[in-house]
Amino acid sequence: MARSPYGNYGHAILTAAALRTPDRVALTYCGEQSFTYxxxxxxxxxxxxxLLAAGIVPGRRVAALLNETLRVAxxxxxQAKIGAVTAALNPYWPVETLRDVVAAAKCTAFVYxxxxxxVVEQIRPSLPEVTAWIHVxxxxxxxxxxxxxxxxxxxxxxLYFTSGTTGLPKAxxxxxxxxxxxxxxWLDVPRGPDxxxxxxxxxxxxxxxxxxxxxxxxxxxxxLEQDWGPANFLRVVPRERVTHLxxxxxxxxxxxxxxxxxGVDLSSIQVIMLGGEPLTATMLDRIKARLPQAxxxxxxxxxxxxxxxxxxxxxxxxxxxxxxxARTGNAVRVTDPLGRPVADAVGEINLAGPHRMAEYDGLPDxxxxxxxxxxxxxxDLGTLSADGVLRVLGRREDSILKGGIWTQPxxxxxxxxxxxxxAEAGAVGVPEGAAEQQVLLAVVPRAGHSLDASKLALxxxxxxxxxxxxxxxxxxxxxxxxxxxxxxxxxxxxxxxxELLG
Numbered sequence: 132m133a134r135s136p137y138g139n140y141g142h143a144i145l146t147a148a149a150l151r152t153p154d155r156v157a158l159t160y161c162g163e164q165s166f167t168y169x170x171x172x173x174x175x176x177x178x179x180x181x182l183l184a185a186g187i188v189p190g191r192r193v194a195a196l197l198n199e200t201l202r203v204a205x206x207x208x209x210q211a212k213i214g215a216v217t218a219a220l221n222p223y224w225p226v227e228t229l230r231d232v233v234a235a236a237k238c239t240a241f242v243y244x245x246x247x248x249x250v251v252e253q254i255r256p257s258l259p260e261v262t263a264w265i266h267v268x269x270x271x272x273x274x275x276x277x278x279x280x281x282x283x284x285x286x287x288x289x290l291y292f293t294s295g296t297t298g299l300p301k302a303x304x305x306x307x308x309x310x311x312x313x314x315x316x317w318l319d320v321p322r323g324p325d326x327x328x329x330x331x332x333x334x335x336x337x338x339x340x341x342x343x344x345x346x347x348x349x350x351x352x353x354x355l356e357q358d359w360g361p362a363n364f365l366r367v368v369p370r371e372r373v374t375h376l377x378x379x380x381x382x383x384x385x386x387x388x389x390x391x392x393x394g395v396d397l398s399s400i401q402v403i404m405l406g407g408e409p410l411t412a413t414m415l416d417r418i419k420a421r422l423p424q425a426x427x428x429x430x431x432x433x434x435x436x437x438x439x440x441x442x443x444x445x446x447x448x449x450x451x452x453x454x455x456x457a458r459t460g461n462a463v464r465v466t467d468p469l470g471r472p473v474a475d476a477v478g479e480i481n482l483a484g485p486h487r488m489a490e491y492d493g494l495p496d497x498x499x500x501x502x503x504x505x506x507x508x509x510x511d512l513g514t515l516s517a518d519g520v521l522r523v524l525g526r527r528e529d530s531i532l533k534g535g536i537w538t539q540p541x542x543x544x545x546x547x548x549x550x551x552x553x554a555e556a557g558a559v560g561v562p563e564g565a566a567e568q569q570v571l572l573a574v575v576p577r578a579g580h581s582l583d584a585s586k587l588a589l590x591x592x593x594x595x596x597x598x599x600x601x602x603x604x605x606x607x608x609x610x611x612x613x614x615x616x617x618x619x620x621x622x623x624x625x626x627x628x629x630e631l632l633g
Contacts, residue, residue: 139280141175143314145171157347178206179213182265187263206267217288222250236290239261315460320404321401327354327373331358331360368395374400388577404441429454433511440456453522455521474517552582553582556573
């Protein structure tokens, strides 16, 4: 029996939209180019035919090192249509990591763009198994008709990689079906016929099925930029009338800490999705004071199960500090050390749904550790209320043990950022892994403010219980964040705080 084309990710995401609304603008690139859904689909088809001509057959693993956001979108969708398995490489990895990841993923083809040509020259001699090196400029096939679809449903679509803070990044296998389930994110969030989703270069990797796929699946206009830092954000949002955003709270720490945003028209913004790190009451207040018209949503998921939970926090739909309820078709629970579900008690977060990964590529033992029946259990702690609202407390390894009591750093950080003049805070326990720790707090002043560590300590002593009070406070110009290509700060790196300041 022939398989439905709507089980193919590229067809369901793009071709269906081109058939449904061919003349609607699908994508705007850096304010210079715009494509309707029909035009974008034809461009992707040309790429697909060129890949087939280059010997990229269904199931072949193709390493994709792409930093130009338009090329990411075109190549990933083209490879999805023909059934190639995309190994979505991070262009910010060191050369050695890129080489080792490509080898471990058993890729035999490599697609790249002009921004990484020098990197390709360095790694090419050490990757003899890669027999096809394809510059994206050569993917200009003449045919615009739909290519033969090469994969469906539970066939692997791509390898998306974990952050790799320790050891080689793990390859997370997502299928056409799991990625299509992720693409339904925006169906649970208010949107209209003129909705515009803005983003930057973070779309390589898991950002693609979590950002590009949902925007096109929902029929939005996707605004792609190379830089999505605060300065360009303030130019692009009014120019393109961006309505929907997905970021981390640290972005708004940077945006609102500077007066540059004052006077800029940000009135088009309707929905802000925030995840990846805790959203404090202070930060929510600052966002709402600047963007009162915007609905603010929290979300939670991991590369292995993206966007599992979500909920609106600025209108009381869910309590601040929580990440919402499982979205349509997904499930969440919290279990005790024996694996029993618990309510209103701290335990391990379990995620389930059709969006869940299939496995870690080549790591059956590690896969068995985290996939327990239908559930993914990835090491985060949290609580689940009786009515299904999840509160994420953080990673087990981030917890601070002082006075015989565990606490999550976000509680200390929230109290610190509520103090006048504090733009951002990061808390860690020192020494790492000790049976009894002290609290090290690093704080960044807001623009135009100075901070006194001793005065901060006195203020926090009145706000926090003894086991959460900082023992050491360091005032610094910035905190370490990951580089995620958003143009703004990535996730707070607490391990680096301990290394640099502990």
